[in-house]
Amino acid sequence: MEVNNPLYKNQGIHVISTLFTIDNGVVKVLLIKRDNNPFKGYWSLVGGALYNNEEVIDGAKREIKEKTGIENVDIQMFNVFSKINRSPLLRMIAIGYIGVIDFNKVNVLKKTMKTVDADWVAIDKVGTLAYDHNEILESALEKLKDLICNSNILSSLYPKGFTIPEIQMAYESVLKKKYDRRNFRKKLINSGLIVDTNKTKKFEGKKPAKIYKFKNKITNKNVF
Amino acid sequence: MEVNNPLYKNQGIHVISTLFTIDNGVVKVLLIKRDNNPFKGYWSLVGGALYNNEEVIDGAKREIKEKTGIENVDIQMFNVFSKINRSPLLRMIAIGYIGVIDFNKVNVLKKTMKTVDADWVAIDKVGTLAYDHNEILESALEKLKDLICNSNILSSLYPKGFTIPEIQMAYESVLKKKYDRRNFRKKLINSGLIVDTNKTKKFEGKKPAKIYKFKNKITNKNVF
DNA sequence: ACAAAAGTGTTCTAAGTACACCCATGA
DNA sequence: TCATGGGTGTACTTAGAACACTTTTGT
Numbered sequence: 001m002e003v004n005n006p007l008y009k010n011q012g013i014h015v016i017s018t019l020f021t022i023d024n025g026v027v028k029v030l031l032i033k034r035d036n037n038p039f040k041g042y043w044s045l046v047g048g049a050l051y052n053n054e055e056v057i058d059g060a061k062r063e064i065k066e067k068t069g070i071e072n073v074d075i076q077m078f079n080v081f082s083k084i085n086r087s088p089l090l091r092m093i094a095i096g097y098i099g100v101i102d103f104n105k106v107n108v109l110k111k112t113m114k115t116v117d118a119d120w121v122a123i124d125k126v127g128t129l130a131y132d133h134n135e136i137l138e139s140a141l142e143k144l145k146d147l148i149c150n151s152n153i154l155s156s157l158y159p160k161g162f163t164i165p166e167i168q169m170a171y172e173s174v175l176k177k178k179y180d181r182r183n184f185r186k187k188l189i190n191s192g193l194i195v196d197t198n199k200t201k202k203f204e205g206k207k208p209a210k211i212y213k214f215k216n217k218i219t220n221k222n223v224f
Numbered sequence: 225m226e227v228n229n230p231l232y233k234n235q236g237i238h239v240i241s242t243l244f245t246i247d248n249g250v251v252k253v254l255l256i257k258r259d260n261n262p263f264k265g266y267w268s269l270v271g272g273a274l275y276n277n278e279e280v281i282d283g284a285k286r287e288i289k290e291k292t293g294i295e296n297v298d299i300q301m302f303n304v305f306s307k308i309n310r311s312p313l314l315r316m317i318a319i320g321y322i323g324v325i326d327f328n329k330v331n332v333l334k335k336t337m338k339t340v341d342a343d344w345v346a347i348d349k350v351g352t353l354a355y356d357h358n359e360i361l362e363s364a365l366e367k368l369k370d371l372i373c374n375s376n377i378l379s380s381l382y383p384k385g386f387t388i389p390e391i392q393m394a395y396e397s398v399l400k401k402k403y404d405r406r407n408f409r410k411k412l413i414n415s416g417l418i419v420d421t422n423k424t425k426k427f428e429g430k431k432p433a434k435i436y437k438f439k440n441k442i443t444n445k446n447v448f
Numbered sequence: 449a450c451a452a453a454a455g456t457g458t459t460c461t462a463a464g465t466a467c468a469c470c471c472a473t474g475a
Numbered sequence: 476t477c478a479t480g481g482g483t484g485t486a487c488t489t490a491g492a493a494c495a496c497t498t499t500t501g502t
Contacts, residue, residue: 001236001260001272001273001313001314003313003314007275007276007277008236008273008275008276009276010276011235011236011237011274011276012225012232012235013235013237013317036225048225049225049232050235050317051231051232052231052232052233052234052235052315053231053308053315054308055306055307055308056304056306056317057306077303077304079301080280080301080304080319082279082280082281083279084277084278084279089225089227090225090227091276091277093237093274093280093317093319095304095317148448149447149448150447163454164454164455165453165454171448175448177448179448180492180493180494181453181454181455182455182456182457182493182494182495183491183492183493183494185454185455185456186490186491187447187448187490187491190489190490191447202499202500203452203453203454203500204500204501204502205451205452205453205499205500205501205502206451206452206453206454206499206500206501207452207453207454207455207498207499207500208454208499208500209453209454209455210454210455223373223374223411223415224372224373224395224399224401224403224411387481388481388482389480389481404465404466404467405480405481405482406466406467406468406482406483406484407464407465407466407467409481409482409483410463410464411463411464414462414463426472426473427473427479427480427481428473428474428475428479429472429473429474429475429478429479429480430472430473430474430479430480430481431471431472431473431479431480431481431482432472432473432481433480433481433482434481434482449502450501450502451500451501451502452499452500452501453498453499453500454497454498454499454500455496455497455498455499456495456496456497456498457494457495457496457497458493458494458495458496459492459493459494460491460492460493460494461490461491461492461493462489462490462491462492463488463489463490463491464487464488464489464490465486465487465488465489466485466486466487466488467484467485467486467487468483468484468485469482469483469484469485470481470482470483470484471480471481471482471483472479472480472481472482473478473479473480473481474477474478474479475476475477475478
C-alpha cells in the first residue's frame with residue numbers, strides 16, 4: 001500500500017447506531033437533531049466518525065454516550081454502507097450497529113455539544129434523515145426481525161422478566177404479524193430462547209401471569 | 225466532524241476476501257504470498273486497501289482481480305475487523321467478504337504486481353497469515369457453515385448441477401459432520417434450496433444419479 | 449356470578465431420526 | 476449374477492397450525 005497514493009487519502013469511518021425501543025406496542029428509533037454541518041438541522045441516527053485509537057464497537061458506544069448520554073448499551077454490527085457520496089466531507093464508510101433499549105430506563109439528553117434535540121420516533125413516522133440514514137434504518141429493521149426470532153435482543157426491555165402475553169405484543173409490532181395466543185406461547189417456550197422464573201405477575205381482576213426471562217446464552221440451532 | 229482533528233487522520237479500509245473451494249472433500253481457502261511490506265513473504269487472504277472512489281464490494285472484487293486474476297466472483301460481506309494495531313502502516317478497518325469458487329474453473333495467477341505466489345490451501349493446513357487474517361478466516365468459516373445451510377452459496381461449485389451424494393460430501397466437509405444418506409437427501413430436497421433438473425449423471429457400474437441444481441432465489445423462512 | 453385475561457389441551461399435519469429395502473449399471 | 480452405489484419407503488417421534496376449554500382474579 002503506497003500510503004501517499006491519493007486514492008487512499010481522505011477516508012474515514014462512521015459508526016452509526018440504530019437504537020430501537022418498543023413503546024406500548026409501537027416500535028420506535030432514537031433520533032438526534034444535528035447542530036452542525038453537514039446536514040445541520042436534520043434528524044439522524046446516533047453516530048459519528050471513528051477515532052483512529054478505538055475499535056469500531058467502542059467508537060459506536062462513545063458516540064452514543066456523547067450524543068445521547070446513554071451508557072452500557074448492548075449493540076452489534078449488522079451491515080456496512082459505502083455509497084461513494086454518502087458523506088459530503090470525506091469519503092466515509094459507515095459501520096451500522098443495532099441495539100434495543102428500554103426507553104423508560106434511560107434519560108436521553110435533549111441537547112449536547114453537537115445535537116439540539118433527541119427523541120424516540122415511531123418507525124413509520126420517520127422523515128428524511130441526514131446522510132444515508134434512512135437506508136441504514138431500513139436495513140436495521142430487517143436485522144431486528146431476524147434478531148428477535150433468534151436471539152435474546154429484547155431482554156434489555158425486560159430486565160425483570162416478562163409475561164408471554166406482554167412480549168407477544170412486542171413480537172407482533174416488530175414482525176407486523178398477529179399470532180395465535182396459544183401457539184405463540186408454545187413456540188416461544190420451546191424456541192429455547194426463554195426460561196420460566198417460577199414467579200408471577202398480578203394484574204387487577206385477571207389471573208396472575210407467569211414471568212419468563214431470556215437466557216443469557218442462546219445456542220443457535222443449525223438446519224443441518 | 226472537524227476534518228483536521230488528528231483523531232480522524234490516517235485511517236483507511238481494507239477489503240479482505242476469504243475465497244473457499246472444495247477439492248475432493250477438502251475445504252480450501254485461496255491464499256496469496258505477499259511481495260511487499262508489511263508482511264512481505266507472508267501468506268495472506270486476498271485483499272488490499274479500498275480506493276476512495278469505489279464502493280466496498282467493488283474494491284473487494286478489484287483486489288481479487290488484481291491479485292489472483294479471478295473475475296465475476298460472487299462475494300458477500302460477513303464481518304468487520306477493527307483491532308487498533310491490526311495494520312502497522314495506518315489505522316485500517318477491514319471489511320470481510322466471503323465467496324465460494326470452483327477451483328477447476330479459474331486460473332489463479334501465481335504472480336502479480338504485488339504477489340509472488342498463490343494457492344488453494346486446506347483450511348487445517350493454514351499457517352500464520354499476514355495481519356489478522358487468521359482471525360478473519362475463522363470468522364469466515366463460521367459464516368460459511370451458516371451460508372451452506374441457508375443459501376445457494378455452493379451453486380458456483382456446480383454450474384451444471386450436482387447429484388445428492390456428491391454434494392453431501394461438500395456439506396460434510398464444511399460442517400464436519402456425517403449424515404445419513406437417506407435423511408440428508410430428504411432434508412436437502414425439502415429445504416427449498418434445490419430443484420430437480422430431470423437429468424441424470426452416469427457412473428461406471430452404478431445406477432445413474434439424478435441431477436439437482438440450486439434455485440437462484442432463496443426465500444428464507446422465518447422462525448416466527 | 450361474571451367479565452377479563454391467563455393458562456392448558458386436542459387434533460391434524462409436516463418434518464426430523466433411525467432404520468431396511470429395491471434398482472440400474474458394468475464387469 | 477454380482478458388487479457397487481443411487482434411489483425409495485416405513486415407523487416413530489417431534490414441532491407447527493387451528494382450534495376450545497378451564498383457571499384465577501377483582502368487582
